[in-house]
Structure formats: structure tokens, C-alpha cells
């Protein structure tokens with residue numbers, strides 16, 4: 001009993017100080033959740049201006065939560081926000097902060113070479129015990145890890161957008177990821193209040209592997225003239241119980257992102273018809289219509 005207890009304690013103590021690289025949509029969301037669950041977080045990005053925006057975003061998000069939670073006690077709400085914000089510091093120099101960290105979690109631009117360059121340089125300065133993890137949506141974790149000499153302490157932690165609301169985390173194990181590393185990442189996800197699922201290092205992991213071909217198939221159905229995008233969206237909402245139709249979801253995810261993912265998989269496995277590119281998607285991306293974030297994708301936004 002004592003042995004079990006102490007090994008659990010060691011595992012729970014494993015990840016307390018984390019460095020998150022990339023303070024964009026995902027990195028800031030993960031930082032918020034980690035800080036709110038009592039972890040000390042250093043958020044790293046390329047400039048202080050970006051980091052200021054990240055912290056403002058976190059503060060805004062926390063204030064929205066507080067508005068509901070502390071509706072009749074605004075002072076307690078403000079205290080709650082400030083206490084969480086105290087757990088987050090920022091830096092533009094990853095190499096100088098990783099020596100004090102148990103986990104380096106990367107959420108930077110979706111580019112293999114850039115991710116490899118980052119981890120390769122941090123591998124030299126991070127402590128032995130430090131685990132590295134990537135939040136990549138579409139790149140093989142093993143390819144990113146290959147830039148380091150800590151293949152056993154490297155895994156994937158794939159969060160979902162918006163991070164504070166979405167409960168799922170996919171914990172990805174490459175053939176080289178040790179069981180201790182996997183367990184630590186799994187426990188960390190739970191400590192964040194998330195629901196971890198375990199998956200292997202295959203394209204799209206679980207959610208995107210099913211979701212991206214589904215969205216591409218919806219575009220193909222529309223391209224062939226078999227249904228309007230409005231009807232396809234309504235059909236999937238009312239007939240399959242999905243909260244958003246595939247075109248609404250594509251606009252939310254970003255058409256540039258969807259194209260990037262499907263093109264990457266198509267290059268990897270050109271024979272797989274599920275990974276075929278779509279002329280309609282390519283055209284919209286070419287025109288700069290990326291979805292909600294640019295004001296137009298399959299639909300127009302104000």
C-alpha cells in the first residue's frame with residue numbers, strides 16, 4: 001500500500017512547472033487551464049507584444065468565467081482572476097526558462113522544420129527529467145522528436161479549441177515514448193481537469209483522422225452538386241445530432257488549416273481516396289477565404 005501511495009505521489013508531483021512555447025490560440029488556452037489548476041506556467045513567444053495579447057486574452061477569458069461563477073461577488077471574482085494570472089509568467093527566451101521546468105509543451109506554427117529546430121535546441125538546455133510534448137494536429141510526433149536525444153521522454157498532448165471548454169486531450173505515444181512518460185502526460189491531463197484518451201502516433205490521431213475526411217467528403221458531396229452546403233449542414237445537425245454542420249465546422253477550424261492537413265496526408269498516402277484534395281477548397285484558400293477568421297469561407301461573417 002505504501003509503495004503504491006508513494007509511487008502515485010511521485011507521479012502526481014512529476015509535472016508542476018511547465019513551459020508552453022507559442023502563446024497563440026492553443027498555447028494561451030493551455031496556459032490558462034494549467035494556471036487555473038495550480039501549475040506554474042511560463043508562456044513563451046517571439047515578442048513581448050504577442051505575449052501581452054496572450055495574457056490579455058487569458059484575462060478576458062477568465063473574466064467571462066468569473067462573471068457567471070461570481071455573479072454576486074465581483075471582488076472575490078477579481079481575486080480569483082488575479083490569483084490564476086499570478087501563476088503565469090512570460091518570456092521571449094525559451095532556453096533561459098526551460099532549466100526550471102518539468103514539461104515543455106509546444107504550440108507554435110504547424111511546421112516540422114521549425115518545431116524540430118526548437119526542440120533540438122531546447123534538448124541541450126532542459127534538465128534530464130524534463131518531458132517534451134507537442135500539440136501538433138497533423139505532424140508525426142516521432143518526426144518532431146527525432147531532433148532530440150530524449151525520444152523516451154517525448155510524446156504528444158493534443159488539445160482542442162477552445163481549450164478551456166473542450167474536455168478532451170489525446171495523449172500520443174510514439175514507439176519510443178516510455179511508459180513513465182506516457183503516464184506522466186496522462187496524469188497531467190487529468191490534473192488539468194481534462195479527459196485523456198490514449199492513441200498511437202498515426203495521422204490525425206483519433207479525432208482529426210475521422211473528422212477531416214468527413215469534412216472533405218461533405219465538400220465533395222457539394223462539389224458534385226448532390227446537396228447545398230446549407231442543406232448538408234442542417235442534415236448533419238438534425239440527422240446526426242452534430243452541434244455544427246461540416247461547412248460551419250470547416251469555417252471555424254479555418255480552410256487554410258483543413259487544406260494544410262489534407263495536403264500533408266495526401267502526400268504521405270496518395271492512394272488513399274479519403275485524403276484526396278478538393279478543387280473547391282483549394283480555390284477558396286487561394287482567394288484568401290479562410291473562414292470565420294477572415295470574414296469569409298464557405299459562409300460570410302460580419
Ligand code: NAI
Pocket residue numbers: 021022023024025026027044045046050106107108109110111114118135136137138158159160161253
Ligand atoms: P497560432 O497561430 O494561434 O499560435 C502560434 C503562436 O506561436 C504564435 O503566437 C506565434 O507567434 C508563435 N510562434 C511561432 N513560432 C515560434 C517560435 N519559434 N517560438 C515561439 N513562438 C513561436 O496557432 P494555434 O492555432 O495556437 O496552433 C498552434 C499549434 O497547435 C499548431 O501545431 C496546431 O497544429 C496545433 N493545434 C491547433 C488547433 C486549433 O484548433 N487551432 C487544435 C489543436 C492543435
